[in-house]
Every structure is written in structure tokens, then in C-alpha cells.
Amino acid sequence: QVQLVQSGAEVKKPGASVKVSCKASGYTFTTYGINWVRQAPGQGLEWMAWINTTNGNTNYAQKLQGRVTLTTDTSTSTAYMELRSLSSDDTAMYYCARRGFCDSWGQGTLVTVSS
Amino acid sequence: DIVMTQSPDSLAMSLGERATISCKSSQIVLHSSNNKNYLAWYQQKPGQPPKLLIYWASTRESGVPDRFSGSGSGTDFTLTISSLQAEDVAVYYCQQYYGIPYTFGQGTKLEIK
Numbered sequence: 001q002v003q004l005v006q007s008g009a010e011v012k013k014p015g016a017s018v019k020v021s022c023k024a025s026g027y028t029f030t031t032y033g034i035n036w037v038r039q040a041p042g043q044g045l046e047w048m049a050w051i052n053t054t055n056g057n058t059n060y061a062q063k064l065q066g067r068v069t070l071t072t073d074t075s076t077s078t079a080y081m082e083l084r085s086l087s088s089d090d091t092a093m094y095y096c097a098r099r100g101f102c103d104s105w106g107q108g109t110l111v112t113v114s115s
Numbered sequence: 116d117i118v119m120t121q122s123p124d125s126l127a128m129s130l131g132e133r134a135t136i137s138c139k140s141s142q143i144v145l146h147s148s149n150n151k152n153y154l155a156w157y158q159q160k161p162g163q164p165p166k167l168l169i170y171w172a173s174t175r176e177s178g179v180p181d182r183f184s185g186s187g188s189g190t191d192f193t194l195t196i197s198s199l200q201a202e203d204v205a206v207y208y209c210q211q212y213y214g215i216p217y218t219f220g221q222g223t224k225l226e227i228k
């Protein structure tokens with residue numbers, strides 16, 4: 001069955017960077033793109049970015065441009081999201097999800113930014 | 116950016132009642148090349164990732180109970196739960212995947228009265 005398994009929770013200081021992984025299984029990784037979506041505590045869903053897993057093309061939300069980078073390692077069917085210059089506003093649960101309409105989601109990775 | 120607006124923000128219904136959630140997009144999300152509306156609905160329960168219910172505005176995801184249905188086209192869409200069950204208590208989101216950024220509605224919290 002399709003599974004997306006994300007890396008574990010992270011605690012970071014303001015100004016630091018975080019890199020979250022999302023390992024796919026149960027399907028051919030390069031068939032579908034990967035979205036990254038985040039959810040601040042008690043808030044709604046915020047789309048962050050998309051990566052085409054076939055050619056590595058990316059699209060980023062305007063507000064995150066310059067701070068976020070998506071990459072993939074097709075040899076291990078893993079997608080990565082790196083977010084730099086963290087602030088308390090980046091404290092959130094981060095999800096990876098497959099396809100434009102997100103038919104499969106990772107379990108989420110809680111990133112806490114605190115001094 | 117395409118802005119997605121859901122209504123109401125919250126909803127309290129009795130078990131067995133019909134629940135309806137509206138989602139309006141600021142631009143058409145119907146692609147003329149394939150006549151498909153790029154609109155999805157998700158259910159999120161506390162402590163869980165969202166779960167896909169409906170895509171292409173009206174196609175039910177495999178395994179989703181048939182009391183969930185989606186309708187609409189262009190800019191106006193509706194999620195209907197025909198007979199509310201206790202396990203349907205959740206927050207529901209619409210999302211357009213027509214154009215980058217793939218924006219979500221603000222969410223509708225559904226509770227049992």
C-alpha cells in the first residue's frame with residue numbers, strides 16, 4: 001500500500017534551518033509529484049511547495065521563496081524539504097502529500113522553533 | 116493566487132441530518148482541456164493528517180463512504196454528508212489544484228448537536 005513516512009520531530013532555535021524527509025513506498029516514486037503542506041497549531045492548512053519527482057522542477061509559495069528548498073533522492077524514493085532562517089511563525093506540523101489532489105499524506109513532522 | 120472561501124466556518128448538526136459545506140473559488144478551476152474541476156475535499160480529525168474524500172469536485176476516493184458527495188463546477192462547490200454519523204466530526208477543507216499555489220479553504224468545523 002502507498003505510504004509516506006516522515007522524519008521525526010525537530011526543535012530548532014530562531015535563525016536555524018530544518019530539513020524534513022518523506023520516504024515513499026508502495027508505488028513508483030517518479031510517477032507523482034509531492035506537495036508540502038504545513039499547519040500551525042490550531043490553524044488551517046497552508047500549501048508550501050511542490051516538486052515534480054520526474055525532473056526535479058519545483059514551485060514555491062511566494063511567502064516562502066528564498067527560504068525553502070525541495071529536493072528528491074530517487075534512488076531511495078525520498079523527498080526533502082529544507083526551511084531556513086526559522087522564526088517562531090514557522091512552528092507547525094509539516095506534511096508531505098502525493099499528487100496535486102493529495103491522495104496520500106505523511107504522518108506529519110512537528111517543527112518547533114523556540115529560543 | 117486563487118482564494119478559496121468556505122462557509123460556514125462551523126456547523127452543528129444532529130445525527131442522521133444532512134450537512135452541507137460550501138466552497139467558493141475566486142477564479143474558475145475548471146480546465147477547458149479536459150472539462151475537469153480541479154477541486155478536492157479533505158477531512159481532518161484531531162491529531163491526524165488530512166484524508167482525501169473527493170477529487171475532481173465529485174469523484175469519491177476509494178473507501179470513502181457513499182454518504183459523502185461532492186458537487187459543483189466553475190467557482191462554486193459543495194460537500195454534502197447525507198446522513199451525519201458520529202465519526203464524521205472533523206474539520207473539512209476544500210483545495211484547488213488548478214494553479215500554483217494550490218490553496219486551501221479556511222476549514223469548516225463540523226460538530227454534533
